[in-house]
Amino acid sequence: MTEKKNATFMNRRQAISLLGAAGVMAPAMIGRDKAFAANADPSGQLTLAFSQEPTVFNPLMPHIEVDEGVYYAVFDPLFDFDPDGNFFPILVAEVPTVANGGISADGLQWKVKLKPGVTWHDGTPFTAEDVKFSLELTMDPDFRSFRSTGYKFMQNITAVSDTELTWEMSEPFAPMAAILASTYIIPKHAFDGVADKNTAPFNNAPIGTGPFKFKQRMAGDHIEFEANTDYHMDGPYLKTLIIKYVPDLNVMYTQFKSGDIDVIGLQYISPDHLGEAEKLPGKVVKLAGAATFESIGLNMTKPQFQDPAVRKALYMALDKASIIDALYYGVPKPTETYMPQQSFYYNPDLPKHEFSIEKANALLDEAGWKKGADGIREKDGVKLAFTNSTTAGNHLREQAQQFFQQTFEQIGVKVTIKNFPPAVMWGDYWMNSEFDSVVVGLNCLAGADPDTSDYFMSTMSPIRGGSGQNTFAYQNPKVDELLVKGAASFVPEERKPIYQEIQQIIRDDLPFLPVFQYALIKGWKSDVSGVEPNVNNRIDTWNVRDWKRS
Secondary structure, eight states: OOOOTTSOOOOHHHHHHTOGGGTOOOOOOOSSOOTTOOOOOOOOEEEEEESSOOOOOOTTSSOOHHHHHHHHHHOOBSEEEOTTSOEEESSBSSOOOTTTTSBOTTSOEEEEEBOTTOBOTTSOBOOHHHHHHHHHHTTOTTSOOSOOTTGGGEEEEEEEETTEEEEEESSOOTTHHHHHTTOBOOOGGGGTTOSOGGGOGGGGSOOOSSSEEEEEEETTTEEEEEEOTTOSSSOOOOSEEEEEEOOOHHHHHHHHHHTSOSEEOTTOSOGGGHHHHTTOTTEEEEEEEEEEEEEEEEOTTSGGGSSHHHHHHHHHTOOHHHIIIIIHTTOSEEOSSSSOTTSTTOOTTSOOOOOOHHHHHHHHHHTTOEEOTTSOEEETTEESEEEEEOBTTOHHHHHHHHHHHHHHHTTTOEEEEOOBOHHHHTTHHHHTTOOSEEEEEEOOSBTTBOOOHHHHOGGGOGGGTOOSSOTTOOOOHHHHHHHHHHHTOOOHHHHHHHHHHHHHHHHHHOSEEEEEEEEEEEEEETTEEOOOOOTTSSSGGGGGGGOEEO
16 A cells, blocks of 8 residues: 555665765766756646645754745755655756765765856855855754754865865765755855844745745745746746645645645545545545654653553554554554665564553553552552643544543553644644654655664754754664664665664664554645655655646
8 A cells, every 4th residue: 555666665776776975876867957948937826735834944943844845845955866766966966976976985075066057046146155054054053953963974064166065074974865865955145144043034034946935924824935937947837836734634635625725735635535535526646655654652751651661561552453444444554663664674573563451451560550549550659641742633643542542541541632733733842852742753764765863863862952853852872873883884785684673672662652654645636747756755845846737
């Protein structure tokens, strides 16, 4: 159900082709970019709907997937992944490789040649100084950066000319190319004279080099974009792009069905509507694989989750099969890991989940968690009671919460459901680990690379003083050691057992309770073309420059 022939994760050949720092990166794609070809006259309007509201408009600050729906419209990375896992150039004249002299054989020296003549939306020329600024900003200790993984190895970043940039790596880092592919470049001049870059005016009025200009935002409703007719690649072909916020999945589907929505995006068509959606006239509905996995994430700083026996008992009391079959109509596949099942690095030998209330109770009894008069277990003054939060309006997640709330109660665990609108849920509440537990969908990979340091390295937890996405606040020295080891290797066959061991350790530790890997039900009107699922990217708009109305 989740597999797609031309949009799968790395097989052995593709895995080798992606490791640019070892001189084996795939050659830059050509043919996509007709440098400064006459753009088609943009026409028409398209409405794309998300069930979560984009709220972070500086792409170098902490953000979630839905925010990237805006980034691909407004900004550009240096290069990106296509659906087959190959890099293609965007702001670069060519993707750097060992073969073309962009990367030294040892992976320590990088030289990037930029496309000449690109301009920012305000007409200012785009130069190597903008790339230098963007890369260095991620390492600024006073800036709330969304990621430090990889960047921290970059040294002596130098703008040799307006179109050439060099830097050194303090040590080889295999995922670097994949990280650059998910790094959106921002304008240096927009921060001139700004004392606190965390509160810069740019953060609410973004300027990019991308196919669309940020026109206006109506908070809680929609964002309007207009065509950048000076765009440096083919397109855009749309005059106006509207990203609409519809928090209730049933309402979002109804609006897609009625024609008010042209493309239905995150969180897409829910499985309970699949049968009807496939028969809608004038609509294209497709099932696409995704790297995202659904889980119950635990805040590992909370006393309720310190005992491994508690986490194992909770997982044992989670009726995954019923949730997947009854609520999701069997569309997604159950998983035991964060790694997509299509990945070259997926570990197929992890212990299979067993649902057993009896064994879960026995495990907690043995660990010394005693039931009180109220039926809630307690040990050393800590009650097994906690909140669980997710996006309000996601009816399937809300029903799943009811499922495990009831089964957890049968083992003496009290769960209080505490849901929020997306902008609140995935803001500081999530980023700063203010939650007890969450129902969350995550893609922990950078493109097709298996590195997950940003999510599982101990030093990447914001609540523990780090700069990253480890909101579980997970700590395991062995995982830290293996992540460093895996990132230093450029041979897929050598990396594979490292990342499989990481999956085994995390499966044993259970900082999150894995439920299923996503299978996305995507839909758009039949007069819309260019929409193409891409398992190597986290959001629909990765190629919004190509979208058209007929």
